[in-house]
Amino acid sequence: DTGVSQDPRHKITKRGQNVTFRCDPISEHNRLYWxxxxxxxxxxxxxxxxxxxxxxxxxxxxxxxxxxxPKGSFSTLEIQRTEQGDSAMYxxxxxxxxxxxxxxxxxxxxxxxxxV
Amino acid sequence: xxxVEQSPQSLIILEGKNCTLQCNYTVSPFSNLRWxxxxxxxxxxxxxxMTFSENTKSNGRYxxxxxxxxxxxxxxxxxxxxxxxxxxxxxxxxxxxxTYKYIFGTGTRLKVLA
Numbered sequence: 001d002t003g004v005s006q007d008p009r010h011k012i013t014k015r016g017q018n019v020t021f022r023c024d025p026i027s028e029h030n031r032l033y034w035x036x037x038x039x040x041x042x043x044x045x046x047x048x049x050x051x052x053x054x055x056x057x058x059x060x061x062x063x064x065x066x067x068x069x070p071k072g073s074f075s076t077l078e079i080q081r082t083e084q085g086d087s088a089m090y091x092x093x094x095x096x097x098x099x100x101x102x103x104x105x106x107x108x109x110x111x112x113x114x115x116v
Numbered sequence: 117x118x119x120v121e122q123s124p125q126s127l128i129i130l131e132g133k134n135c136t137l138q139c140n141y142t143v144s145p146f147s148n149l150r151w152x153x154x155x156x157x158x159x160x161x162x163x164x165x166m167t168f169s170e171n172t173k174s175n176g177r178y179x180x181x182x183x184x185x186x187x188x189x190x191x192x193x194x195x196x197x198x199x200x201x202x203x204x205x206x207x208x209x210x211x212x213x214x215t216y217k218y219i220f221g222t223g224t225r226l227k228v229l230a
Contacts, residue, residue: 041222
């Protein structure tokens, strides 16, 4: 296992198009997180999954955004009708959650989205 | 409101010098605090993780301190190298009884010059 992998690494799309990103977490990590990071800022929480259940969504996640983790392994983040303001780095992280603590979150390299 | 604030926003130092980055947080209840290093265009990589009972932890030339009473942490980098140029992000994890998300600071951008 080589860590969290994200695909694609870079995506350029025209405004109004739909895009989908994929994240493959570390094997057997039951928690998966999506973050968005704009230039010069720290990552902002979007949503997270415990296995296949989406437990929390940020208000940053507008109705144009949807995330899934259908089998509790990989996850997809889809943005519909992209806007220029969606241009950012989208980071995925995973961790293994236990009842009282969990492992550190390991991050993928991110998908850099540019909406033109 | 659960927040994490870092200072300075950016820092330029000469190779071989030491520096200290600061992190103040208001997350409560608190579970742990982590420092991540993020190279440009890449995902964050963990440097240290500290629980509320730990005061200091080292990882090579990186030493993190934590004062859970004042809700402050620092990251000290000794004998800086050019490869230390990156953003350093403080991340606070709330306790299960409160928010369970990772809350990120905006980071300190460090530039080490030859």
